Structure formats: C-alpha cells, structure tokens
Amino acid sequence: MSPRAAWRLESLGFQQVYDYTVGKLDWLAAGLPTEGTNANQPRAGTLARKDVPICGLDERLAEVRERAHSRGWDAAVVVNTERVVFGLLRAKELAGDGDRLISEAMRPGPSTFRPYVLADEMAKTMLDHKLESSPITTSDGKLVGLLLQRDAVDATRTGA
Amino acid sequence: MPQEIDRKGLQQMVEAGAQLVEVLPAEEYAEDHLPGAISIPLRHIDAEGSKVLDKTRPVIVYCWDIA
Numbered sequence: 001m002s003p004r005a006a007w008r009l010e011s012l013g014f015q016q017v018y019d020y021t022v023g024k025l026d027w028l029a030a031g032l033p034t035e036g037t038n039a040n041q042p043r044a045g046t047l048a049r050k051d052v053p054i055c056g057l058d059e060r061l062a063e064v065r066e067r068a069h070s071r072g073w074d075a076a077v078v079v080n081t082e083r084v085v086f087g088l089l090r091a092k093e094l095a096g097d098g099d100r101l102i103s104e105a106m107r108p109g110p111s112t113f114r115p116y117v118l119a120d121e122m123a124k125t126m127l128d129h130k131l132e133s134s135p136i137t138t139s140d141g142k143l144v145g146l147l148l149q150r151d152a153v154d155a156t157r158t159g160a
Numbered sequence: 161m162p163q164e165i166d167r168k169g170l171q172q173m174v175e176a177g178a179q180l181v182e183v184l185p186a187e188e189y190a191e192d193h194l195p196g197a198i199s200i201p202l203r204h205i206d207a208e209g210s211k212v213l214d215k216t217r218p219v220i221v222y223c224w225d226i227a
Contacts, residue, residue: 002183002223020222
C-alpha cells in the first residue's frame with residue numbers, strides 16, 4: 001500500500017518521497033512507542049520481566065540453575081552474545097542433570113511473541129496453549145524479556 | 161523515484177523535519193500510529209496529499225508492512 005502512496009505523491013509533484021516499507025509492524029516489533037487509543041494499553045513488551053536470567057549454550061545446567069534460583073527465578077532464557085534467543089529453560093528443564101550443557105538441556109526454539117501484542121491477546125494465547133512463560137523478542141529475534149502468564153492475566157484483569 | 165527508508169533513517173529524517181504519513185485506514189491510525197504521523201488513507205492521497213502536505217519538505221509514507 002505504501003509504495004502506491006509514495007509513487008502517487010511523486011506524480012503529484014512531491015520530489016522528496018520516502019517509503020518506510022517495513023512499516024508499522026517493524027516499528028511496533030522494535031518495541032518503540034506509538035500514539036493512539038492502544039498506546040497506553042498494556043503490551044507484552046512492557047509486561048515482560050527484563051531481569052530474567054540469561055545464559056549461553058556452553059554453560060552447565062547446575063551453574064545456571066543456581067544463578068536463577070538465587071535471584072528467585074525458576075526459568076532462564078538461552079541467548080547468544082547478541083541476545084538472540086536460542087532456547088528456554090523452564091522449571092522442568094532447570095531441574096535436570098546439572099552436568100548437562102545448556103545446549104542439550106534447553107527447550108530449543110521456543111515460541112516467541114512481539115512486544116506490541118496486547119496483554120489480553122497474550123493472556124488468552126498463554127492460557128489456551130498452557131504457556132507458563134514466553135520470551136518476548138524484537139523482529140530480529142533479540143530478547144526483550146520473559147512474559148509470565150500470571151503477569152499477562154493480571155494486566156488483563158486490572159487493565160494496568 | 162521514491163526511496164526506501166529504514167527505521168533509523170526514518171527517525172533521523174523526522175527529527176530533521178520530514179513529514180510522516182500513515183496511509184492505512186483511519187481506524188487503524190486511531191488505534192496505533194508512529195509518533196507525529198498524520199493520517200492520509202491511500203484512497204484520499206489524491207484529494208488530500210497536495211492540500212495537507214508541504215511539497216518543499218521530505219515526506220515519508222508507511223503502512224502496516226511490506227505486503
């Protein structure tokens with residue numbers, strides 16, 4: 001749609017026309033602010049816990065488990081140095097054999113969601129699919145935070 | 161010929177005074193739009209483009225995504 005608008009403006013005599021082809025989806029997926037009636041609605045990106053423990057593929061499960069538990073977490077997200085999400089360790093995976101490498105112990109390729117998804121949509125999806133937590137990522141796969149099902153549900157109830 | 165622009169380029173150009181236009185239907189604009197964008201739905205470009213926009217300044221248009 002925007003290419004047609006750009007070309008039409010040019011035909012109307014505008015000489016400096018630019019097309020942000022990846023559009024609003026790209027903007028929202030990057031977690032950037034918007035204006036409008038949805039702007040103040042709780043979204044996955046704002047509700048996601050940014051302090052979720054992260055770890056690398058080459059670490060041992062025992063170290064990561066200790067680190068997560070010491071910070072009150074029962075989950076950790078596996079990322080690379082660019083914070084691109086490779087996997088997820090929920091309570092079940094964290095409880096495994098401590099000698100295992102994270103690359104073997106993790107749940108690979110978890111479903112991720114974008115920061116702009118509204119809290120009520122997230123709550124419904126997480127309840128329907130029995131997801132206790134879900135990584136929230138930008139469009140290039142980088143971790144924003146971990147959204148807990150209870151946070152999404154609470155936000156829907158309170159509208160917070 | 162219109163030029164493609166990425167997010168960073170958009171931010172720089174808007175800061176420098178470019179006009180930002182969402183060409184999606186007005187209802188979608190009302191829900192969410194980029195800060196500072198104005199709404200001119202595609203079908204209104206012919207009628208409103210020259211009236212509302214300044215031809216001496218750059219114009220950036222966007223819709224939902226590349227489709």
